[in-house]
Amino acid sequence: MMEVGQTFTSYFDFQNNFEEYKKTFFCDFAISDCRTLNVARKKYPQKLKNTPDSLKYYFVKFKCVHGGVYKKCSNNEQQRSTSTMKQNCPAFIYVTVTSDGTKLEIARMDECHNHAMSSMLFSNLPNQRRLAPQTKSEVIELMDLKANKKLIQSKIHAETGKKVTLKDLSNINSTEKLKHRPKNFEETIEEVKNTYKCTIELLVHNDGTLLGLFLQDSRMKIEFENFPEMVCADATYKLIDLKIPLYVLLVEDGNGQSEVAALGLLVNEEKETLAWFFKKFKELNPAKNAENDNDSETVETGCSIDQKVANVNIANVTPSLETRSDIVLSDVKLPKKVKCPGRPKGAALTSIGLPKKRAISNPTAFAKKHFKIKENIIMEWLTDKKVVNQVRNDKYIIEKKDIECRHEVICNGIMEEDVDIHIIRPYCTKDAWKTILNLIKAKKKNMTWICPVCNRDIGSECVLCDSCLVWFDAVCVGFNIKSKRTGSYWFCTHCKETNTNK
DSSP states (O other): OOOTTOEESSHHHHHHHHHHHHHHHTOOEEEEEEEEHHHHHHHOTTTTTTOOGGGOEEEEEEEETTOSOOOOOSSGGGOOOOOOOOOOOOOEEEEEEOTTSSSEEEEEEEOOOSSOOOHHHHHTSHHHHOOOHHHHHHHHHHHHTTOOHHHHHHHHHHHHOOOOOHHHHHHHHHHHHHHSOOOOHHHHHHHHHHHHOOEEEEEEOTTSBEEEEEEEOHHHHHHHHHOOSOOEEEEEOSSSTTOOOEEEEEEEOTTSOEEEEEEEEESOOOHHHHHHHHHHHHHHOGGGGSSOOOSOOEEEEOTTSOGGGSEEEGGGOOOSOOOOTTOOGGGOBOOOOOOOOSOOTTOSBOTTSOBOOOOOOOOOOGGGSOHHHHHHHHHHHHSOHHHHHHHHHHOOOBOGGGSOOOTTTSOGGGGSTTOOGGGGGGGBOHHHHHHHHHHHHHHHHTOOOBOTTTOSBOOSSEEEOTTTOOEEETTTTTOOGGGOOTTOOOOOHHHHHHHHTO
16 A cells, blocks of 8 residues: 555665555556656755665656557648557656655655556556566577467466467567577577587588588487487478478487487488488498498488488488588578478469368358448448448548438338447538438338348248348248347348358
8 A cells, every 4th residue: 555655765665565556456657757866966965965875766756557648640641550558547656755865755646547447457558468588588489489379378378477468479579689680600500519519510502502401419429329220300391480491310219209319401302412411410420330230221211201212222322412621601601591382372272183162251240340331331321332432532421412312212221220320420411411310210110121032021030131131031041040049140142142252
């Protein structure tokens, strides 16, 4: 609890009480004005002579984060469309140094807020979603590994209780990348060597383009020496920005678990490149020939590698690509980013030439349509499409002459509960609006409901299309009234066909 006249021996003491106050009343504050002791001592040297530095401020004013007014630009065309938290909330806390200069004191405060306050709203405020540096580093590491952002979000919520959004995760990743300069190839290789004490071999084309990279540390080497009976190879994709395949050589330990024996980045899956990778593994791991000294060695591969090189006889392959001993890391060129494989989005056929089966989506119910679409539909009921286009494109105001005067021609949907006729009021002149209100009154007095299928009056058993707001006889459309659940939507055939053809 905080009140006027309450004193604190240090700013740290005040902060602890302030944090408890914010969590208790579910409100957040930000500094709107302040003056530090270092600045104030220049103006009041005698008064603040004995003031301890632990007070930090001569005065500081905190305002509710919803305080203030969002200022709009004079030119609306340059105004960025954005949301704001500012609601002109009057709540504030003013803290200043006491007259004797030894403590901080709450001089004035206003606890009246003009907005809703709850535990859920408080936990979603930006300051409450802010992560600690250690958690941020974990997020960046997971984002670099292309982990699912929703899973990262769930992990953070379970560990810290903070309700971070997916946008927060993207912002953290992009902000940290801007702070750190990306390392070049030479710096990356040296850092990996020094950090993991590993062996790195490169395969470089004559023009200096990188074709392959072999990596093995001491632990991988020991795992292979302990279990050299069988080596399996597999490849995975999209783990690095260049999207080139990462090859993993695996051995099986005594418990039947996989252990990594070597890693390789291969730009392509050609036979010579794969042979270089396997041959390099054989050269750096002579223990493989301890039991069997045959000239031919076969490496078994997983299903991700092309079947043509599924069983590579290393001894019989003389690769045209050899490791250069005079490689200068600064001269190595990285390959171009590999495009993601697969057919482009929107393709009509599958990879084997069959027509794609697309999921049929239902139309949108009138109640859930965008407000501008609702406005267009209501205006089209009362006028025509040409007038509506003029309203949207030329900022035209609907006049009395544009209104359809025959109430029996107007769609009956205008009388439904989901339709709010007042949303088109700003687009009409006074005379046009009076005409519309008179039409609605006449429509109520002379309502007739005709089924569009049989062109007869609708009976007791009928169903409403939630998109076009037209009533149908249940028998005409083959609808069972008893099967409809509360809150569910039903759409007519015309609306479904129109939505499919979009």
